[in-house]
Amino acid sequence: KQEVTQIPAALSVPEGENLVLNCSFTDSAIYNLQWFRQDPGKGLTSLLLIQSSQREQTSGRLNASLDKSSGRSTLYIAASQPGDSATYLCAGYSGYALNFGKGTSLLVTP
């Protein structure tokens, strides 16, 4: 079974900083990888999907990379804002099944 680990579990940064969230997975045969955002008690918002044949995806201030050989993905957030405060979840696909990490709780302070 694909195991997905996210480090750090929690992160607090001042507004304006660039930051990197890390995700590692055990099975290099991972299909696709997806990053989600979740606000407290709310649903999952898909941020970026990196398909198996791709190495990175960008959306606005977000950039996600995928290195299957090393079993790692990173989510880069540029010029962080208080509105970015949320939990960020990484999930790897094994076929149709999604295996989630436990998330990184991000707090961006004004």
Place this chain on the structure above:
Amino acid sequence: EAQVTQNPRYLITVTGKKLTVTCSQNMNHEYMSWYRQDPGLGLRQIYYSMNVEVTDKGDVPEGYKVSRKEKRNFPLILESPSPNQTSLYFCASSGIYEQYFGPGTRLTVT
């Protein structure tokens, strides 16, 4: 608009009283699944369905049932809910590349 809907969004019930959480998608997806999310444990898959009349257990199926009589619907059934099933539940349907999640159902069993 492509979407996954769940009902109810919030539910408080008592131990042993049967309940059903409905899930519907309008994207003609074949694959659908249910997850539960608990603090410290992350998101875990309960059941999934590859197509109509084809369902299988995920990682935490105990105490749950599902049915898939139509492609668009995938209800989650708790025949005798217990307090340890208090959780946040998500339904998802999957296209070729990614899964789409419903808004979540917060269930409390007293």
